[in-house]
Amino acid sequence: MTPRTRAGDGPAARRALLALAVGLSALLFGAPLAMVLGRALAMGWGVYVEKIADPFTLHAIWLTVTTSLIVVPINIGFGLAAAWAITRHQFPGKRLLTTLIELPVSVSPIVAGVAYLFLYGSLGVLGPFLQDQGWRIMFTVPAIWLASLFVTSPYVARELITLMRSQGADEEEAAVSLGAGGWTTFLRVTLPKIRWALFYGAVLCNARVMGEFGAVSVVSGKIRGKTETLPLHIEVLFNDYNATGAFVAASILALLALVTLALKTLAEWRLERASG
């Protein structure tokens, strides 16, 4: 018997733990996916296409995609600014700022929705004033954008902060000392080094925007054909006993999740290669 060097490396332990992990994962992650796709296609492709072509479903898809097109770029901008400030400069309160950026991750989406309602709602802090100016934010599409911005604001920032912190500022400092301007340094030195982490954060942010349910269900007012995103539409169909319609709508988001995982794996692979 060869002497063992690492715990759990015996063939029996290895085989048992692997089998258990793979089996549990198949149940835990495979079953829900198979259920969604199976139920969506249970009535055949004809019904599937017909359900997707439903005007309310099409509108929900449109609203979900446009929301993501607005929210993701803004949070990329925020993530870049936050990471540049935190990892390339010294200032008091840096730890607190980093913690605040992470805050939305641990706040319940329902709490986020309630908070927005109390800011912009007709009984909220700013709502009455804005209404006098003829502005209504609650239960409109911009309310969906705002709530989505809140919920997904940490995604790009945290990936960039982690990576840029470990990379250090040496290369940027060299560029600046050689006479490069701030924007040139950022675009030619920093951006190429962080593009895969940026892509990774953007993919996660996009998945969360398109799937957000709790915060959006509070602030959107769930007006059919107006402020109903795809996840909200799933709930309406499900509660209307239109299970097939709900699963067809859900299958679009499930496919999005699979694409997200594939892109994420690609980004991780490129990140690993970049860091050797």
Next chain:
Amino acid sequence: MSSRRRGRVLPGFGLSLGVTLSYLSLIVLAPLAALLWKAGDAGLATLWAGISSERAVATYRLTLGTALAATAFNAVVGFLLAWVLARYRFPGRRLLDAVVDLPFALPTAVAGIALSAIFAPTGWAGALLEPLGLKVAYAPAGIAVAMAFTSIPFVVRSLQPVLEDLEPEVEEAAFTLGAGDLAVFARVIFPALLPAFLSGCALAFSRALGEFGAIIFIAGNIPMETEVTTLLTYIRLEEFDYPGAAGLAAAMLALSFVTLFVVNALQLWRIRREGRA
């Protein structure tokens, strides 16, 4: 490794910090401040009445109990998955590694209807469990299942990098001294993982407490029986009972701050410990 100051300062400090602070204030802090303001406006007595009502207390009991059960499950299964992914090389490892993040990528509403269909009396799992007297859908067990599904990646992703970074020498030394697998695990590996393990569990627990989308489809949502705190908050809003909603939301927000504090303290603990080693 953070960059050390070397006299030279990179440009863009004012702009980047300005953008960060303004955005954070506008998008994150202002709404949360409005929530606390409105909660304060309602007056302590009204607030307390909402927070301490019989129906609210029933939701706390249910939410905490199911979140604890879900976190216990995730502590064990998440540990197993992190272990296998970090320490073994096997075909399909990349696939398993990707699939572990499915709960983060899959919208909660989709997870909710899928789980409720699986555990409904006519579903794959429901048809097996129901004859045994195990009711999952429309029962507290279903809530725990939904919570466990949506929060398991927190445990795996907190543990995995730390497990990968463990120095093999310490284990080798322990084996040379005659320790067995279990002893090495319990005395050498587990203590080194403890801060990351606990912070992963804390994040998963916090996510479970705040979960809404996945739960409402499988819970049955019967007041006093299968109604979680997030749902009651939502119902209070629909009833236009704003002080009631404000109280519950403020209480949940306070809990989020506690989680953040605990996770930060655990991170500091780990940094200090690694600094010493």
